Amino acid sequence: MRNHIDVKKHSKYFFTGSFIVILAISLYILYPFRTSLLASVLLAYIFYPVYRKLKTVVKNRTIAAFSISFFIILITAIPILFAANAIVNESVQFFYQIREIDLSEFSQMISKYFGQNIDLNFYFKDILNNLSISIMQGASNFIIALPGRVLDAFVMLFATFYLFLDGKYLIHRINDSIPLKDDYKEKLFKKFSDVIFATVYGVIVTAVIQGSIGALGLWIFGIESPIVWGLVMIIAAMIPFVGPAFIWFPAALAKIFAGESFNGFGLLLYGLLIVSTIDNVVRPKIIGSRGKMHPVLVLLGVLGGLKVFGLVGVVFGPLILAITMVFLEFYLSEKHDIKRQKD
Numbered sequence: 001m002r003n004h005i006d007v008k009k010h011s012k013y014f015f016t017g018s019f020i021v022i023l024a025i026s027l028y029i030l031y032p033f034r035t036s037l038l039a040s041v042l043l044a045y046i047f048y049p050v051y052r053k054l055k056t057v058v059k060n061r062t063i064a065a066f067s068i069s070f071f072i073i074l075i076t077a078i079p080i081l082f083a084a085n086a087i088v089n090e091s092v093q094f095f096y097q098i099r100e101i102d103l104s105e106f107s108q109m110i111s112k113y114f115g116q117n118i119d120l121n122f123y124f125k126d127i128l129n130n131l132s133i134s135i136m137q138g139a140s141n142f143i144i145a146l147p148g149r150v151l152d153a154f155v156m157l158f159a160t161f162y163l164f165l166d167g168k169y170l171i172h173r174i175n176d177s178i179p180l181k182d183d184y185k186e187k188l189f190k191k192f193s194d195v196i197f198a199t200v201y202g203v204i205v206t207a208v209i210q211g212s213i214g215a216l217g218l219w220i221f222g223i224e225s226p227i228v229w230g231l232v233m234i235i236a237a238m239i240p241f242v243g244p245a246f247i248w249f250p251a252a253l254a255k256i257f258a259g260e261s262f263n264g265f266g267l268l269l270y271g272l273l274i275v276s277t278i279d280n281v282v283r284p285k286i287i288g289s290r291g292k293m294h295p296v297l298v299l300l301g302v303l304g305g306l307k308v309f310g311l312v313g314v315v316f317g318p319l320i321l322a323i324t325m326v327f328l329e330f331y332l333s334e335k336h337d338i339k340r341q342k343d
Helices: 007-058 061-099 104-114 120-177 182-220 226-237 245-257 261-291 295-342
Strands: none
Touching: 007 061, 007 120, 007 182, 007 295, 061 120, 061 226, 182 226, 182 245, 182 261, 182 295, 226 245, 245 261, 261 295
8 A cells, every 4th residue: 555645744844944945045145244234224224214204305215215325325434534534644643753752761760670771662662663563454454355345335225225115115014924913013113113212322322422521531631623533532432342542542642652641641541430431321321211121231232242243233232132022021921821811
């Protein structure tokens, strides 16, 4: 007797296996562009209200989407170029200034104290030479990686453009596909909106506060062009692992090496105790209050998100942890309902 083959069952297995393989390959293809795609989602979400208002005036959604995409290029490229130009120009001047510093007096004092001949100028010049080599290597690596950066930016803007056009339809499709109760869906999307708004708002507000207070400190301790450097600090504060210290710390060292100990050490303490602590206090407070997240989760989300996703991880790290907590809440709620029905 021939064994009967369950065609329907085998078709189900074939479909499931094929779908898993194709999904894995698709994720592998998209993985190199994960940061660009996540950034496009973030940009589309932030600027969608602007696109919606412009669409009522322009009447053509393609022109409106292109206009907002071009506007995004302007508001991101211009500040970055401004900050880069200011940093490069001042860094060159700063580098030449500290090369002229003579540490002979300090060398004599230390030599008398230790009883050995110590030439601080030699060590100082050696550090500067190594620093120059590191900067040149970093610049070379940046130039080599530039085509990849341009490609990432193109993918980000291209995806953002089509998210403006088709984002509303995509959200409806996702909403219809999620196998959850309507009130759960509503709560999930509200959490998504609150956390993104709170995170973006927190980053911008914190950066503005740090830049403003940092500019005040630069003015108090005699740094030239404090307003310009304050604007640069605002931009730097939005970049993870850079921050305002990228500005005030070299300025403090320059004052110290120039013999202005009061201004140099004063700016150093001001930056460490006031400017740098703002980020650890204000940002978790804003994100936690609006996104209704514990400060510990906010901190872990930001740091973990940066490690996994890069720059956009500042937003998507806390967002993923927040959504995880929402799903945990759904699970506990369902579990409680089932237990209550049994009782």
